[in-house]
Amino acid sequence: MPNWSDVDTPAVLIDLEKVSANLLRVQGYADAHGLALRPHIKTHKLHRFANLQVEFGACGITCQKVGEAESMAAGGIQDILITYNLVGEAKLERLAKLHESIQMGVVTDNETVAQGYANKFQNPKHRLRVLVECDTGAGRCGVQTPEEALELARFIAGQPGLHFLGLMTYPPRNRVAEVDQWLEDARKLLTENHLAPEVISSGGTPNYYQAAEVKAVTEHRPGTYIYCDRMMASYGFGMLDDCALTVLATVVSRPTENRAVVDTGSKSLGSDRCDAPGMGHLVEYPDAIITTLNEEHGTIDLSACANKPAIGEKVRIIPNHVCLVSNLFDQVNLIRQDQVEATVPVNARGMVS
Amino acid sequence: MPNWSDVDTPAVLIDLEKVSANLLRVQGYADAHGLALRPHIKTHKLHRFANLQVEFGACGITCQKVGEAESMAAGGIQDILITYNLVGEAKLERLAKLHESIQMGVVTDNETVAQGYANKFQNPKHRLRVLVECDTGAGRCGVQTPEEALELARFIAGQPGLHFLGLMTYPPRNRVAEVDQWLEDARKLLTENHLAPEVISSGGTPNYYQAAEVKAVTEHRPGTYIYCDRMMASYGFGMLDDCALTVLATVVSRPTENRAVVDTGSKSLGSDRCDAPGMGHLVEYPDAIITTLNEEHGTIDLSACANKPAIGEKVRIIPNHVCLVSNLFDQVNLIRQDQVEATVPVNARGMVS
Numbered sequence: 001m002p003n004w005s006d007v008d009t010p011a012v013l014i015d016l017e018k019v020s021a022n023l024l025r026v027q028g029y030a031d032a033h034g035l036a037l038r039p040h041i042k043t044h045k046l047h048r049f050a051n052l053q054v055e056f057g058a059c060g061i062t063c064q065k066v067g068e069a070e071s072m073a074a075g076g077i078q079d080i081l082i083t084y085n086l087v088g089e090a091k092l093e094r095l096a097k098l099h100e101s102i103q104m105g106v107v108t109d110n111e112t113v114a115q116g117y118a119n120k121f122q123n124p125k126h127r128l129r130v131l132v133e134c135d136t137g138a139g140r141c142g143v144q145t146p147e148e149a150l151e152l153a154r155f156i157a158g159q160p161g162l163h164f165l166g167l168m169t170y171p172p173r174n175r176v177a178e179v180d181q182w183l184e185d186a187r188k189l190l191t192e193n194h195l196a197p198e199v200i201s202s203g204g205t206p207n208y209y210q211a212a213e214v215k216a217v218t219e220h221r222p223g224t225y226i227y228c229d230r231m232m233a234s235y236g237f238g239m240l241d242d243c244a245l246t247v248l249a250t251v252v253s254r255p256t257e258n259r260a261v262v263d264t265g266s267k268s269l270g271s272d273r274c275d276a277p278g279m280g281h282l283v284e285y286p287d288a289i290i291t292t293l294n295e296e297h298g299t300i301d302l303s304a305c306a307n308k309p310a311i312g313e314k315v316r317i318i319p320n321h322v323c324l325v326s327n328l329f330d331q332v333n334l335i336r337q338d339q340v341e342a343t344v345p346v347n348a349r350g351m352v353s
Numbered sequence: 354m355p356n357w358s359d360v361d362t363p364a365v366l367i368d369l370e371k372v373s374a375n376l377l378r379v380q381g382y383a384d385a386h387g388l389a390l391r392p393h394i395k396t397h398k399l400h401r402f403a404n405l406q407v408e409f410g411a412c413g414i415t416c417q418k419v420g421e422a423e424s425m426a427a428g429g430i431q432d433i434l435i436t437y438n439l440v441g442e443a444k445l446e447r448l449a450k451l452h453e454s455i456q457m458g459v460v461t462d463n464e465t466v467a468q469g470y471a472n473k474f475q476n477p478k479h480r481l482r483v484l485v486e487c488d489t490g491a492g493r494c495g496v497q498t499p500e501e502a503l504e505l506a507r508f509i510a511g512q513p514g515l516h517f518l519g520l521m522t523y524p525p526r527n528r529v530a531e532v533d534q535w536l537e538d539a540r541k542l543l544t545e546n547h548l549a550p551e552v553i554s555s556g557g558t559p560n561y562y563q564a565a566e567v568k569a570v571t572e573h574r575p576g577t578y579i580y581c582d583r584m585m586a587s588y589g590f591g592m593l594d595d596c597a598l599t600v601l602a603t604v605v606s607r608p609t610e611n612r613a614v615v616d617t618g619s620k621s622l623g624s625d626r627c628d629a630p631g632m633g634h635l636v637e638y639p640d641a642i643i644t645t646l647n648e649e650h651g652t653i654d655l656s657a658c659a660n661k662p663a664i665g666e667k668v669r670i671i672p673n674h675v676c677l678v679s680n681l682f683d684q685v686n687l688i689r690q691d692q693v694e695a696t697v698p699v700n701a702r703g704m705v706s
Contacts, residue, residue: 008443010705042648064649084649085605087616087665090361109606112664140645140652141606141614252438253462253494261494263440267680268705271624292493295395295676296417296437299493311465312440323648327620328680330703350683352363352621 001339005314009250010264012325012332013316016341018244019049019226026208026225027057033212038062038081040203040223043323045348046332047075049226060103062203062221066094067351073102075347081105083133083168083203083221085113085141091353092120095128105129107168109142114156121161129165130156131201136182137172146186153195166197166218173235176210183216206235229322230281231274240281245332246316247280247325249298251309260300260309264317266293270324283316285309290317354692358667362603363617365678365685366669369694371597372402372579379561379578380410386565391415391434393556393576396676398701399685400428402579413456415556415574419447420704426455428700434458436486436521436556436574438466438494444706445473448481458482460521462495467508467515474514482518483509484554489535490525499539506548519550519571526588529563536569559588582675583634584627593634598685599669600633600678602651604662613653613662617670619646623677634671638662643670 004013030037039053040062050061050072060079063069069080085108086095098104099121108114108130121128132152135142143149149167157164167186171179183200190197202214203221211220224231227245228238247269249262269280271293278289279298287304298317302308309315319325326332327349334342357366383390392406393415403414403425413432416422422433438461439448451457452474461467461483474481485505488495496502502520510517520539524532536553543550555567556574564573577584580598581591600622602615622633624646631642632651640657651670655661662668672678679685680702687695 008441008706084616085664087603087605088361109608110664113605135608139612140608140647140650142608144608250440252440252466255462255488255493255495255497259492263437263706266623266625266677270619271677272619294493295680297493311438311463324619324624327648328703329705350681352682353361353616 001341003338004248004333004335004340007248007333007340009248009314010268011248012329013246013248013335014227014332015244016334016336018242022226022228022238022242022244023053023056026222029209030220031057035211035217036219038201038219038221039226040064040221041068041072041348043223043226043326045326045346046344047072047347048344050075050077059219062223065351065353066091067353068348069098069104070094071348071351073098077102079103081201083107083170085109085133087113087116092116096120099126099128105131105165107131107133108152108156109133109135111152111155114152114162118159118162124160127161127163129163131165131168131199132156134167134169134182134186136169136179137175138170140170142169146182146189149186150189150193150195153190154193157195164195166199166201168201170203171207171214173204173206176207176213180214180216183214187216205232206237208237224323227322230276230318230320231272234275240318243318245322245325246283246318249315249317251311251313251315254311258301258303260288260302262298262300262315262317263296264298265296267295268325268328269293269298269317269319270321270328272321272324274320280320281318283318285315354694356691357601357686357688357693360601360686360693362601362667363621364601365682366599366601366688367580367685368597369687369689371595375579375581375591375595375597376406376409379575382562383573384410388564388570389572391554391572391574392579393417393574394421394425394701396576396579396679398679398699399697400425400700401697403428403430412572415576418704418706419444419451420706421701422451422457423447424701424704426451430455432456434554436460436523438462438486440466440469445469449473452479452481458484458518460484460486461505461509462486462488464505464508467505471512471515477513480514480516482516484518484521484552485509487520487522487535487539489522489532490528491523493523495522499535499542502539503542503546503548506543507546510548517548519552519554521554523556524560524567526557526559529560529566533567533569536567540569558585559590561590577676580675583629583671583673584625587628593671596671598675598678599636599671602668602670604664604666604668607664611654611656613641613655615651615653615668616649617651618649620648621678621681622646622651622670622672623674623681625674625677627673633673636669636671638668
């Protein structure tokens with residue numbers, strides 16, 4: 001087996017031991033607190049890791065796109081929640097096909113989308129599970145109040161082919177009390193109205209270890225935790241040393257004493273920023289700062305580095321936001337103790353719809 | 354033929370008439386000023402547009418990656434410059450294969466990389482064309498002074514299998530006089546030393562219409578001009594109405610009076626910012642501001658809009674940086690007068706190495 005340093009660049013390296021440790025740590029918290037874990041596969045887009053997550057105790061997985069769900073169903077996953085308002089006949093037809101063979105769930109935050117589900121799914125003996133998405137402060141999708149949640153839950157529960165399963169939210173970061181209050185109010189209101197939610201599903205890796213403090217929550221959907229990244233580390237979830245995915249790059253230029261250029265840019269690392277300075281973290285040169293990412297160039301300031309890399313040297317970069325990286329590479333290298341155990345296609349890469 | 358509004362979302366729409374107009378306008382400037390045009394195909398990654406650029410008068414094309422060049426050679430392109438320091442045996446072997454069948458050129462800004470070329474290419478009857486990359490102020494790759502350019506040119510010219518072709522730069526924006534001085538000094542110094550550059554190649558769309566003011570330049574390598582984008586429009590190159598590529602999105606949520614959410618995010622639009630506010634321009638709602646892109650959500654502030662979109666409505670988004678979009682979609686829709694003329698694969702998408 002080749003060593004990772006033999007792989008041509010740019011390339012993705014995934015440390016299998018770190019992946020296992022990250023999965024087990026998070027599954028352990030869920031188990032200890034009686035939470036169902038439903039990992040979001042947008043971060044890895046790989047059949048093998050989705051199956052590993054289920055093997056380690058996940059109740060199913062989360063997807064954002066019908067195409068991701070189709071890929072994961074083909075890879076053997078039996079229970080998928082798509083946390084997205086699905087609009088239009090093309091997507092509903094694909095959803096219906098999935099619903100025939102595996103356990104599917106979807107969300108809605110409005111009656112237009114719910115009516116679309118109701119029109120497509122009309123079999124009372126095989127109802128589609130629907131959760132109401134709630135905006136608990138993140139300011140993205142979601143009904144705005146528990147009263148709106150009740151109204152939409154009533155609409156869903158009134159449709160013969162739909163099963164009102166509960167509530168779903170992508171919560172704001174670091175506002176646990178606010179989210180707790182919102183969901184608890186909604187849970188009470190629904191219960192008083194004979195629509196007690198079976199599932200209350202929260203998401204996100206940054207707040208994962210506060211999940212149990214939001215008392216109404218029964219299920220959590222973290223995604224990034226499998227790999228961790230610079231953004232998560234800057235939020236206090238995990239350490240840089242937990243980061244399982246790195247982008248292997250080659251130093252192609254050293255124009256000046258304090259400048260290096262590597263062959264990775266925004267087309268391999270993405271251009272999301274995070275609280276830490278620069279556009280990624282160099283494992284071998286932790287004091288280096290990636291000041292700029294052009295499409296295929298990463299420009300690095302070496303001023304603070306005692307040792308400096310030579311042209312031709314390979315370096316590993318922890319990305320700011322790892323979920324973007326999985327969508328930029330057709331294949332990834334799975335590494336165990338510095339050896340490349342396998343090079344595998346990213347099954348759900350590019351599933352845009 | 355379907356109308357573009359029938360296409361499921363997210364999807365890329367490319368207006369063929371705007372593409373032709375953009376290509377002809379830029380080719381016309383090159384022709385009028387006696388400049389060779391060598392378009393960078395990183396923006397479109399499509400065989401058909403590379404061939405159209407050559408048909409309209411381009412002397413060849415520019416690529417950033419060996420994989421892009423392999424794809425374009427397979428698509429019929431006969432003359433390719435890779436404006437990148439190529440490092441390592443894997444890439445040099447692939448370059449050698451390309452060099453056997455078509456006219457190839459590469460660049461270097463250091464002796465390590467040049468030595469790699471010299472070791473691999475040793476046939477004096479079929480020499481590899483090499484340009485010296487110059488840092489004329491952009492602070493990325495490139496030799497730092499005309500004297501360094503001379504030294505490296507001498508090294509290249511002394512290798513039996515290499516042909517010193519000239520100089521290449523990716524110039525800083527809006528510093529024409531500085532770039533002009535740098536390249537003119539280098540041209541003189543090289544000429545005095547019997548190494549007169551045959552080609553002096555500059556790049557970039559933002560400064561394209563100042564290309565002729567940099568007197569030493571013989572060739573220009575714009576990329577983004579084929580589609581234009583919000584960044585180019587904000588730089589004063591082209592208008593939003595020239596933008597040929599849009600991302601078609603569906604409004605999936607209207608949580609509040611002034612908020613809409615569309616089914617496109619950083620995994621379909623990229624997350625580059627530009628001088629204009631927000632993360633993209635809505636053609637149908639020009640006063641809307643895309644405030645946030647999550648991976649699969651675009652959150653839109655409608656406060657300034659007189660009319661507001663309904664759930665299920667499709668909207669077209671001009672991206673901030675269009676080159677990233679071509680790398681995120683496996684296929685694109687070619688549009689003529691609102692009809693989808695063809696849906697084609699993005700030939701060189703994901704060619705990371």
